[in-house]
Amino acid sequence: MDDSISNGQCQLIDKVINKGICVTCGACVGLCPYFDYFDGRVVVMDRCTSDTWRCLQICPRADYDETSLDKIIKKQDQISEIGSFKKIFMARSSQEEISKMAQYGGVVSTLLIYAIEKGFIESAIMTAKGGDVSPAGTIAKDRSDILNCAGSRYNASGGLAALNRAIKGDKERLAVVGLPCQMEALARMGLMEPDGAERVSRVNLKIGLFCTWALDYRQLNDYLKNVGLEEPIKKYDIPPPPSQVFLVLTEKGWREFPLDDIRPLIQKGCALCDDMTAEHADISVGSVEGLEGWNTVVVRSQKGEEIMTAAVEDNHIQIDNLPKENFDHLKEASLNKREKSRIATEEMKRRES
Amino acid sequence: MNPIVQRSGGINVLLQGNEAIARGALEGGVVFCAAYPGNPSSEILETLAEASQKLPIYVEWSVNEKVALEAATAASFAHCRAMVSMKQNGVNVISDFLTNLTLSGTKGGLVLVSCDDPSGISSTNEEDARLFAKLADIPLLEPATPQEALEMTRWSFQLSENIENIVMIRSVSRLSHTRSNVLLGDLPDFRPTPHFDLDSAFHTFPVVEKHKTRHQKLDQAAEMFEDSPFNHYQGPHKPELLVISSGCAWTYIDEALAILGLLDRVGVLKLGTTWPIPKKFLKKHLTLCDRILFVEDVDPFLEENVKALAADLGKEIGVKEFLGKSSGHMPHCGEQSPHILLNLFADIFGIDYGKRAYRERLTPIIKEMVPAREFGFSPGCPHRGTYYAIKTALAWDNRDGFVSGDIGCYTMGIWPTGFNQVKSVHAMGSGSGLASGYGKLEQFGFNQPVITVCGDSTFFHAAIPALINAKFNQSDILLLILDNSATAMTGFQPHPGTGSTAMGSEADPVDIDALCRSLGVCVELADPYDMENTAKTIYRLMKEKGPRVLILKRKCAIVEGREGKFPYSLNVDQELCLGEQCGCGRYCTRIFRCPGLIWDNSNGKARIDEVICVGCGICANICPQEAIVKENVEG
Amino acid sequence: MSFNLIITGVGGQGNVLASQIVGRAAVNRGLRVTVGETFGLSQRGGPVMSHIRLSRESNCAPLIPPNMAHVILGLEPLETLRILMEYGNEDTIFIVNSRPIYPLNVIAGDVEYPDKEQIRSVLAESGQRVFWLEATQMALELGEPILLNMIMLGALSALPDFPLDAGDFRNALKDIFPESKLEVNFRALDMGASLIKEDED
Numbered sequence A: 001m002d003d004s005i006s007n008g009q010c011q012l013i014d015k016v017i018n019k020g021i022c023v024t025c026g027a028c029v030g031l032c033p034y035f036d037y038f039d040g041r042v043v044v045m046d047r048c049t050s051d052t053w054r055c056l057q058i059c060p061r062a063d064y065d066e067t068s069l070d071k072i073i074k075k076q077d078q079i080s081e082i083g084s085f086k087k088i089f090m091a092r093s094s095q096e097e098i099s100k101m102a103q104y105g106g107v108v109s110t111l112l113i114y115a116i117e118k119g120f121i122e123s124a125i126m127t128a129k130g131g132d133v134s135p136a137g138t139i140a141k142d143r144s145d146i147l148n149c150a151g152s153r154y155n156a157s158g159g160l161a162a163l164n165r166a167i168k169g170d171k172e173r174l175a176v177v178g179l180p181c182q183m184e185a186l187a188r189m190g191l192m193e194p195d196g197a198e199r200v201s202r203v204n205l206k207i208g209l210f211c212t213w214a215l216d217y218r219q220l221n222d223y224l225k226n227v228g229l230e231e232p233i234k235k236y237d238i239p240p241p242p243s244q245v246f247l248v249l250t251e252k253g254w255r256e257f258p259l260d261d262i263r264p265l266i267q268k269g270c271a272l273c274d275d276m277t278a279e280h281a282d283i284s285v286g287s288v289e290g291l292e293g294w295n296t297v298v299v300r301s302q303k304g305e306e307i308m309t310a311a312v313e314d315n316h317i318q319i320d321n322l323p324k325e326n327f328d329h330l331k332e333a334s335l336n337k338r339e340k341s342r343i344a345t346e347e348m349k350r351r352e353s
Numbered sequence B: 001m002n003p004i005v006q007r008s009g010g011i012n013v014l015l016q017g018n019e020a021i022a023r024g025a026l027e028g029g030v031v032f033c034a035a036y037p038g039n040p041s042s043e044i045l046e047t048l049a050e051a052s053q054k055l056p057i058y059v060e061w062s063v064n065e066k067v068a069l070e071a072a073t074a075a076s077f078a079h080c081r082a083m084v085s086m087k088q089n090g091v092n093v094i095s096d097f098l099t100n101l102t103l104s105g106t107k108g109g110l111v112l113v114s115c116d117d118p119s120g121i122s123s124t125n126e127e128d129a130r131l132f133a134k135l136a137d138i139p140l141l142e143p144a145t146p147q148e149a150l151e152m153t154r155w156s157f158q159l160s161e162n163i164e165n166i167v168m169i170r171s172v173s174r175l176s177h178t179r180s181n182v183l184l185g186d187l188p189d190f191r192p193t194p195h196f197d198l199d200s201a202f203h204t205f206p207v208v209e210k211h212k213t214r215h216q217k218l219d220q221a222a223e224m225f226e227d228s229p230f231n232h233y234q235g236p237h238k239p240e241l242l243v244i245s246s247g248c249a250w251t252y253i254d255e256a257l258a259i260l261g262l263l264d265r266v267g268v269l270k271l272g273t274t275w276p277i278p279k280k281f282l283k284k285h286l287t288l289c290d291r292i293l294f295v296e297d298v299d300p301f302l303e304e305n306v307k308a309l310a311a312d313l314g315k316e317i318g319v320k321e322f323l324g325k326s327s328g329h330m331p332h333c334g335e336q337s338p339h340i341l342l343n344l345f346a347d348i349f350g351i352d353y354g355k356r357a358y359r360e361r362l363t364p365i366i367k368e369m370v371p372a373r374e375f376g377f378s379p380g381c382p383h384r385g386t387y388y389a390i391k392t393a394l395a396w397d398n399r400d401g402f403v404s405g406d407i408g409c410y411t412m413g414i415w416p417t418g419f420n421q422v423k424s425v426h427a428m429g430s431g432s433g434l435a436s437g438y439g440k441l442e443q444f445g446f447n448q449p450v451i452t453v454c455g456d457s458t459f460f461h462a463a464i465p466a467l468i469n470a471k472f473n474q475s476d477i478l479l480l481i482l483d484n485s486a487t488a489m490t491g492f493q494p495h496p497g498t499g500s501t502a503m504g505s506e507a508d509p510v511d512i513d514a515l516c517r518s519l520g521v522c523v524e525l526a527d528p529y530d531m532e533n534t535a536k537t538i539y540r541l542m543k544e545k546g547p548r549v550l551i552l553k554r555k556c557a558i559v560e561g562r563e564g565k566f567p568y569s570l571n572v573d574q575e576l577c578l579g580e581q582c583g584c585g586r587y588c589t590r591i592f593r594c595p596g597l598i599w600d601n602s603n604g605k606a607r608i609d610e611v612i613c614v615g616c617g618i619c620a621n622i623c624p625q626e627a628i629v630k631e632n633v634e635g
Numbered sequence C: 001m002s003f004n005l006i007i008t009g010v011g012g013q014g015n016v017l018a019s020q021i022v023g024r025a026a027v028n029r030g031l032r033v034t035v036g037e038t039f040g041l042s043q044r045g046g047p048v049m050s051h052i053r054l055s056r057e058s059n060c061a062p063l064i065p066p067n068m069a070h071v072i073l074g075l076e077p078l079e080t081l082r083i084l085m086e087y088g089n090e091d092t093i094f095i096v097n098s099r100p101i102y103p104l105n106v107i108a109g110d111v112e113y114p115d116k117e118q119i120r121s122v123l124a125e126s127g128q129r130v131f132w133l134e135a136t137q138m139a140l141e142l143g144e145p146i147l148l149n150m151i152m153l154g155a156l157s158a159l160p161d162f163p164l165d166a167g168d169f170r171n172a173l174k175d176i177f178p179e180s181k182l183e184v185n186f187r188a189l190d191m192g193a194s195l196i197k198e199d200e201d
Helices: A008-017 A054-058 A068-072 A096-101 A107-117 A143-148 A160-168 A180-191 A196-200 A217-226 A259-265 A268-272 A302-313 A324-352 B017-027 B042-051 B065-077 B088-104 B130-136 B146-163 B207-226 B250-260 B279-286 B301-312 B338-348 B356-369 B382-397 B409-414 B430-438 B456-472 B512-518 B531-542 B557-563 B587-592 C015-028 C077-087 C116-125 C135-142 C145-157 C166-176 C179-200
Strands: A035-038 A041-044 A087-093 A123-126 A138-140 A174-178 A203-209 A233-237 A245-250 A253-258 A283-287 A295-299 A317-320 B012-016 B032-035 B058-061 B082-087 B110-116 B167-172 B179-183 B232-234 B241-246 B266-271 B273-275 B291-295 B321-323 B402-404 B422-424 B450-455 B478-483 B522-526 B548-553 B568-572 B597-600 B605-608 B628-632 C003-010 C032-039 C047-055 C071-074 C093-097 C129-133
Touching: A008 A041, A008 A054, A035 B382, A041 B382, A054 A180, A054 A196, A087 A096, A087 A107, A096 A107, A096 A143, A107 A123, A107 A143, A107 A174, A107 A203, A107 A283, A107 A295, A107 A302, A107 A317, A123 A143, A123 A160, A138 A143, A138 A160, A160 A174, A160 A180, A174 A180, A180 A196, A180 A203, A203 A302, A217 A259, A245 A259, A253 A259, A268 A324, A283 A302, A295 A302, A302 A317, B012 B017, B012 B146, B012 C015, B017 B042, B017 B110, B017 B146, B017 B167, B017 B179, B032 B042, B032 B065, B042 B058, B058 B065, B065 B082, B065 B088, B065 B110, B082 B088, B088 B110, B088 B130, B088 B207, B110 B146, B130 B167, B130 B273, B130 B301, B146 B167, B146 B179, B146 B207, B179 C015, B207 B279, B241 B250, B241 B279, B241 B301, B250 B266, B250 B291, B250 B338, B266 B279, B273 B301, B279 B301, B291 B301, B291 B338, B301 B321, B356 C077, B356 C116, B382 B402, B382 B409, B382 B450, B382 B478, B382 B531, B402 B430, B409 B422, B409 B450, B430 B450, B430 B456, B430 B478, B450 B456, B456 B478, B456 B512, B478 B512, B478 B531, B512 B522, B512 B548, B522 B531, B531 B548, B568 B605, B587 B597, C003 C015, C003 C077, C015 C032, C015 C047, C015 C145, C015 C166, C047 C077, C071 C077, C071 C145, C077 C093, C077 C116, C093 C116, C093 C145, C116 C129, C129 C145, C129 C179, C135 C145, C135 C179, C145 C166, C145 C179, C166 C179
Parallel strands: A123 A174, A174 A203, A203 A283, B032 B058, B032 B082, B082 B110, B110 B167, B241 B266, B241 B291, B291 B321, B402 B422, B402 B450, B450 B478, B478 B548, B522 B548, C003 C071, C071 C093, C093 C129
Antiparallel strands: A035 A041, A087 A295, A087 A317, A123 A138, A233 A245, A245 A253, A283 A295, B012 B179, B179 C032, B232 B266, B568 B628, B597 B605, C003 C047, C032 C047
């Protein structure tokens, strides 16, 4: 191995992987054989000697050319604490089957099923349950695929690896569902030389999920094993404050763990992230605090607006105004995350100099 | 007619040093031969095994050198003539039995042949096995030519019977693998009458008495060596320099002296009996000259023994100047060569020698133009698949895991052909022993996973005790047994798992799987050609505790190639191949590195070399673009 | 005085067999022969070098002294160049097979294989004469790449100053190969010899 090579992969390894701040978005997985996602982690398989640096360009945790991102955040109707957006409201699925299985309002599943049925897209890139699925991410083609993936994830599970796989295959249009880091990776991918624009041209719909932090899959697994939980996990949940617990659903029922035990398992890279509401998505979706069965929905782009409007008019989705209180809380939470990110980033820079 | 089994002698044939040793043993009346394969010694037993088809002798490949010597010794105890042969590392393996055997003594002529490998050309070390002769008081003979190898071997059985002790013959690669004219002697009638005397005392007690007896035996041999035809002097009455030499290295001296015109100024004393050294013979020649140079291979064995003698004789022979390894005139390491000798003689005598200008002109050119030739696994080798699976599993695991290696073709895991996975290699079975130790370090906070690899032949030779140790001491070891049904590196000699013996009879193969299970350890099976699933199995097993064995079963590609054909023909789709572009970066040729895949500079793509590729098809699974296509071949 | 011949190549090219044939042929002619082999991990892609020393008087040592090779028979160009400085001299005759066997590290892109024309010219500058033969191609035409070593031996036999001739090699082959294999091997010898004769004319 030529030690004098300091190419994109080397920098990605130095700046992100070896620093432990990879958030397992999976964007770099499947571009080439040198990275892989396995058992909850993005791992380096071999060293490459390429000069093109695609992996470094798209990594949301690498600081490669930050200014280019400004090009893609178009100044929409409102720019604010939650990024640029057109509309914000509450929504829920009109279909009973979906709302029964949904975490909150079932909006994501409904939108995707609708988009496939109406021909906006042919497949959706999602994250299947569990962080140890290999290969990472799922290419969902129909209703049952999509419903299989319903439910919250507490990490990105390398989901974008499925996008890289899909792009190799049939020339169909895709939707991508992901966490804010994955939405950012997609935005970077659009600017990636040499073939980024071509790759993202296939993505017709980006649905981002609100996210405060994500958990390290392997550490979570070790923790759960240590507390005697070995069965497969069906669902996770974090009830809103004042609750301080982390809930896990298995076939044996719900189990509760102190949130304080879980916080050390948060991915280090999440501390550096300033995006709670997935500001690079077409549509961002989260829960509604204090109100079960509904989603908060932020429509950011024209594409997002089109599909959302259609779904509502076709009675697949029911919407309502978001209470001011909730919107204020959301803004506050988003600002909080930005502030924490700013502090963590400065801290990291200070430690390095 | 194979000259090795020719009854009557008197003919002149081209024989390899090892073949000459085999023929010499037959002429000496050997009936029981045992060995374990090891370069450069393997041809000795191979030749005898072939001879056993025509002559009434017994020949076996033993499970290791220690058992080989023990088995041969049984023949000796029963008054039959026996011989064992091995490389220098084998002498290390037999040392415990050997040092006791020389105390108990022997009956039928028993000969130990050690073929050392100066410069370690095919070995893990460079070692001088002659030192064992001194350690255990064994008479030692060093042949210099194939002719001498035959004659010494033939004579050594008689010597052994005269003193009732084992006799050692020491060859080196340069002799063992050299062919030259050899005059054959006659073969005897092989009519052994084995019987064990019940008043034999083949034990070592009382120890001190037996030790004294051993010294007496050595003195007996020393007497015989005084007028041995294997020692002689050639040169002027009063040489300016006396060279004392033994073994193959001696053959370089004459030519070097002739080239430099020093034949009438330098005397050469050749010793063929180098332990015990013939003191009277040496004394006579040490008085010829005050400047003495030692030429021998590997350690300053002759040098130090003769210097000790000279110290004892100091008052009589005067003070001498000794040149050799201690004085820095000879290199400490690496094999002897004509080059070294020519430079040294030219230096000592101030002669301007050598094609200096020629060499100087070429040095920078060669340095710039000539890359080293990297060693690698053959095309289709299952070890490539194994190491790829290991590399994948360790990368997935991401805790700086590594491989503790062992001896065989798979030793090459230390190099890029095995993806540099192996971090240590020492002796037969030592990879597992080390792993047994690593497996107990967790209590100190060690969390790097360790995988140990071991071939099937190596497993039988030496690794079983380490596995039992791991079970006994509850060590967390993951042992991968690479079962390719062969002792491949040394030339495909049979072993307990292959199903046949040296003499060609069928043998019930020892089942490695059943053996390991009987120890109560977890045993699983995998196919190294299926790299993805093998990697997943390794990954899973790495997380478990206690001793775990994974048997990677797939025939050696060379054996498979001889027995049948591989099922596929391979082709690289030039449209799909990305070559050097981001997304591939020459993954197949640069990382996977099978010689069947070559890089076409003219179009920047990979392609298959049909002459080299055997058609195993495993490379088809590693291309990120799925550009490597495999098709079934007919038949 | 001995005639010093080196056969050099890569493991698997039949180097050792070729040197055995020369050895046998020489013994049959009543010559004193020593054949020294250097093979380590040759089976695993490494270099193989045989030193063949022919003499009327006595058996020589198995290694040729520095810069004293009379003929270097190179089964592979890089291996021929590799030993040039150590064993070549201004009078050396080189018979070289022009087809490379790329080392693994070249195939992998770590190092480059030297330019063949450059190898040829370095050899030409450093000896008496270079015969640069498309012997692998010829072997493929005959149907078996392994016939390379026979073709090269045939070329060797056609050298005017070499003490053995094609007949000597044929006789040696009869001792080694079964009847069925002799035909194609004899043809290979002839073809190799013709390459030298063409070059001479």
